[in-house]
Amino acid sequence: MVGIVVVSHSARLAEGVAELVRGVGGPELPFRATGGVDAPGRPLGTDAALVRDAIEEVWSEDGVLVLMDLGSALLSADLALEMLAPGHRDRVRLCGAPVVEGAVAAAVQAGQGSPLDRVEAEARAALSAKAAHLGEDPVRPAPAAAGGRGGGVAELRVTLRNRLGLHLRPAARLVEAVAPFTDAEILVQDATGGRGPASARSLSALLGLGARQGHALVVTASGAGSEEALAAVARIAGRGFGDRDEPAPAPPVEVAPGGAAPEGCLQGAPASPGQALGPVRHLRAAQPDA
Numbered sequence: 001m002v003g004i005v006v007v008s009h010s011a012r013l014a015e016g017v018a019e020l021v022r023g024v025g026g027p028e029l030p031f032r033a034t035g036g037v038d039a040p041g042r043p044l045g046t047d048a049a050l051v052r053d054a055i056e057e058v059w060s061e062d063g064v065l066v067l068m069d070l071g072s073a074l075l076s077a078d079l080a081l082e083m084l085a086p087g088h089r090d091r092v093r094l095c096g097a098p099v100v101e102g103a104v105a106a107a108v109q110a111g112q113g114s115p116l117d118r119v120e121a122e123a124r125a126a127l128s129a130k131a132a133h134l135g136e137d138p139v140r141p142a143p144a145a146a147g148g149r150g151g152g153v154a155e156l157r158v159t160l161r162n163r164l165g166l167h168l169r170p171a172a173r174l175v176e177a178v179a180p181f182t183d184a185e186i187l188v189q190d191a192t193g194g195r196g197p198a199s200a201r202s203l204s205a206l207l208g209l210g211a212r213q214g215h216a217l218v219v220t221a222s223g224a225g226s227e228e229a230l231a232a233v234a235r236i237a238g239r240g241f242g243d244r245d246e247p248a249p250a251p252p253v254e255v256a257p258g259g260a261a262p263e264g265c266l267q268g269a270p271a272s273p274g275q276a277l278g279p280v281r282h283l284r285a286a287q288p289d290a
Helices: 011-025 048-058 071-083 099-111 116-124 128-133 168-178 203-208 226-238
Strands: 003-008 031-035 064-068 092-095 153-159 184-190 195-199 216-223
Touching (some): 003 011, 003 071, 003 099, 011 168, 048 064, 048 071, 064 071, 064 099, 064 116, 071 092, 092 116, 099 116, 099 168, 128 203, 153 226, 168 203, 168 226, 184 226, 195 203, 216 226
Parallel strands (some): 003 064, 064 092
Antiparallel strands (some): 153 216, 184 195, 184 216
């Protein structure tokens, strides 16, 4: 698995990024964050020796991706590479992706066993969802590699019930759900918002859909294992994509004036035109103290 290292001038910032990355990548992810200078109180700055140690801790034959926050962090990372053994140095790559978004996107992709090139591409494309939302030109992630495309296309349609839509946590769970089906191409389209299709293997692409609560998602799969892949998507969608948010409320029941309310519903007398939405409060007379 590709290792990931974050280099920051601030020890507290490094700790915060580590908390976020482990929240989506899990405890097994080879990840280290280092910040501040190796001195009492960890003052602001970067330390090449600490960066070297962090790289060595997560190093593997699959490679290591290093993300840095500011200019001198890049210099410290460069110096750390010089301090590594040549055999290790050749498998370490410095990446200009944004530290927070890039580390999260890279963590999800590395967790699927993707190669270093793919992990780096996801990190560099991590701002695509934010750019699309703000109407800027997004950086598109590289197409996900998949196996054969033989056979027809299977389709699944689900309604997104998550209160916050397809945000970071459910999108990451979707990427994990389809990861085992390496010979299938799996695409997701927001049919309600008119965005997509996006690769179900790309966290950045999924977040770029901007899918919200109540939107209809159309998931298509082709190639070997496509039916099994859609079944896995259906299972995780049924569990709210691993999100503990409350499901979307049922649509309001409309009753024509003078009509009978459906069974189990109470019909009130309108006091003014229009509609209002809010919690129900029971009006009760105060009881005297005994």
